[in-house]
Amino acid sequence: MTQHWLQPNWDPGLTLPHLPIQHLLDQGMQALVLDVDRTLLPGRDIELPASVTAWVKEAQHHLSLHLFSNNPSRKRIGAVAKQLELTFTCSAAKPRRERLRKVMKQLRFQPAEIAIVGDRIFTDVLAGNRLGLYTVLVRPLSADGSPCKNDRVQQLEQKLANWLGAQQT
Ligand SMILES: [Mg+2]
Numbered sequence: 001m002t003q004h005w006l007q008p009n010w011d012p013g014l015t016l017p018h019l020p021i022q023h024l025l026d027q028g029m030q031a032l033v034l035d036v037d038r039t040l041l042p043g044r045d046i047e048l049p050a051s052v053t054a055w056v057k058e059a060q061h062h063l064s065l066h067l068f069s070n071n072p073s074r075k076r077i078g079a080v081a082k083q084l085e086l087t088f089t090c091s092a093a094k095p096r097r098e099r100l101r102k103v104m105k106q107l108r109f110q111p112a113e114i115a116i117v118g119d120r121i122f123t124d125v126l127a128g129n130r131l132g133l134y135t136v137l138v139r140p141l142s143a144d145g146s147p148c149k150n151d152r153v154q155q156l157e158q159k160l161a162n163w164l165g166a167q168q169t
Pocket residue numbers: 035036037038039118119120
């Protein structure tokens with residue numbers, strides 16, 4: 001059976017700083033396309049949790065990284081990218097494919113060697129699945145950097161995805 005378009009390849013129930021990087025390497029990943037809001041940053045400010053910065057630094061030793069955000073603020077996403085010394089795309093228009101195709105071209109890896117990591121099924125996961133990337137759903141970060149236990153948007157998205165035929169994981 002082919003994978004459902006709303007089904008992430010990996011849904012470990014963890015926030016980004018808890019994702020085992022080795023798992024991504026074991027899957028053959030060469031690059032990561034990272035969502036920003038609620039994946040790297042809990043709130044509206046641009047101060048990254050220390051755990052997130054440490055995770056990104058570790059990931060950078062092994063993988064090419066790119067920030068890929070639907071947020072229209074070049075100032076905000078650019079400031080985050082600058083702290084992490086990463087390239088970025090704002091106004092990414094996920095789940096549309098155009099901008100993501102451009103990033104894939106720049107990364108120069110096969111779709112199956114690129115993971116997209118984000119907290120939203122209908123933007124991050126859907127965009128990645130449409131282009132054959134390895135899709136990773138993370139739990140959103142809450143203000144103190146811990147997993148947000150009751151994220152209503154993600155819960156609602158999960159219900160809707162299941163209703164549309166994606167499997168419960
Ligand atoms: Mg997000």
